[in-house]
Amino acid sequence: MTNRSRLRGGPQSGVSNPNQLVGDYTNPILKSQAAEVVKEHGEISLSGATYPTPSNQCWPEPLPYIFWNPGMQLLQQPQQITIFYDQGYQVRHVRLNQPHPLQVMPSWYGDSVGHYEGDTLVIDTIGIKTARPFAMVDQFGTPFTDALHVVERYRLLDYEAAKEGLERDVKENLQIGDAPLPRDPNYRGKHLQLLFTVEDQGVFAMPWSATMTYRPSSEWFEYVCAENTRSSYPGKDTAVPTAGKPDF
Numbered sequence: 010m011t012n013r014s015r016l017r018g019g020p021q022s023g024v025s026n027p028n029q030l031v032g033d034y035t036n037p038i039l040k041s042q043a044a045e046v047v048k049e050h051g052e053i054s055l056s057g058a059t060y061p062t063p064s065n066q067c068w069p070e071p072l073p074y075i076f077w078n079p080g081m082q083l084l085q086q087p088q089q090i091t092i093f094y095d096q097g098y099q100v101r102h103v104r105l106n107q108p109h110p111l112q113v114m115p116s117w118y119g120d121s122v123g124h125y126e127g128d129t130l131v132i133d134t135i136g137i138k139t140a141r142p143f144a145m146v147d148q149f150g151t152p153f154t155d156a157l158h159v160v161e162r163y164r165l166l167d168y169e170a171a172k173e174g175l176e177r178d179v180k181e182n183l184q185i186g187d188a189p190l191p192r193d194p195n196y197r198g199k200h201l202q203l204l205f206t207v208e209d210q211g212v213f214a215m216p217w218s219a220t221m222t223y224r225p226s227s228e229w230f231e232y233v234c235a236e237n238t239r240s241s242y243p244g245k246d247t248a249v250p251t252a253g254k255p256d257f
Contacts, residue, residue, distance in 0.1 A: 010036060010149050013051065025182055029054045032149025043152055043212040050150030060150065063143045067097055067234035069117035071137045072159040073207055074146050075099065076221055080229055083130075083163070090123055090130070097234035103132050115139070115155070132161040146207065154211030162204045166222075171200035174222030193225075200224050 010032050012025040031051035034044045053060045063070040064077065080095030092101040103121040113120045113136035123132040137157050146153045203221040207213070 010047070010147055010151060012149070014054065024180070027182075030148050031055060032147070032151060038213050038215060038217055039151070040212055040214060046152050047149050061143055062145065062148055062150070064096065064148070064234075066143060068141070068143055070094075070099060071117070071141075071144070071146065071153065071157075072119060072134055072161075073205055073219075074148070075101075075118075076203065076205065077148060080226060081223065090132075095229050096232055109133070109135060117141070119157075119159075128164055130161075130163040132163075134159045134161070146209075146212075152212060153209050156208070156210050157212075158208040160206045164202055165199045166202050168197040168200065171202065171222050171224075174202065174220055175200075175224070178222065196224060198225070 012029075013031040013033050014026040014029040015023050016026050031054050032047040034048035034051060036044075039047065050060050059065070063074060070078075075094060078094040078096045078099075082093045084091040084093070087105075089105055090103040092103065093099070094101075099118075101118045101121060103123040105123050107122050109120055109122055115136050115138040117138055119134040119137035121132050121134040123130060125131070135158050137153070137159075139153065139155055139157075144153060145151055146157070201223040203223070204218060205221075206216055206218040208216040
């Protein structure tokens with residue numbers, strides 16, 4: 010999915026507008042009902058409002074939505090890999106060299122099992138909980154069903170091999186200096202590439218893939234995401250249910 014809304018004017022004219030998310034609901038990969046959902050979210054953005062998402066409402070983020078996080082850490086352990094994300098202290102646990110159970114209990118991040126294929130870490134995830142608020146696979150509001158299946162492939166790349174992904178990032182996305190993570194623009198060492206593939210027969214007409222290219226960061230800033238009525242809706246409070254009288 011790409012953003013139909015683009016910045017106008019300035020040195021980054023034409024890149025995706027992060028303040029107005031309008032998913033490309035005409036993309037043929039979307040089935041009709043999913044396309045309608047994406048279109049409805051885009052219309053809210055075009056009206057000048059903001060719709061709730063897992064990230065702006067501080068809820069657990071499903072795969073592949075969670076990949077929007079600019080920072081992540083992989084902690085390798087003998088029997089599992091633990092993945093930390095820098096936004097809101099989100100944590101995933103990946104069992105190594107084990108199958109999925111025959112009956113998967115749906116959970117916030119799904120059931121993840123991993124193994125190595127040479128120098129590549131492969132993670133297979135199913136069972137991502139659909140009965141949840143803000144059930145979407147991206148910030149455009151694309152829905153998902155119980156059939157959602159995500160495969161991640163992580164590998165280290167030399168700088169020359171990583172350049173394509175880094176240059177595509179600059180071309181497509183708004184660059185805001187060192188925020189949210191400090192980085193060395195002259196770094197020419199190893200980068201981490203994530204290639205992920207998404208399948209969901211209830212939403213997509215075919216599987217699709219995308220890549221993320223991570224570079225090292227010197228530090229992580231503390232980021233506490235707490236549910237509130239104002240943070241993601243500047244200038245006004247979110248309409249939330251209000252009791253007319255106390256419960257006790």
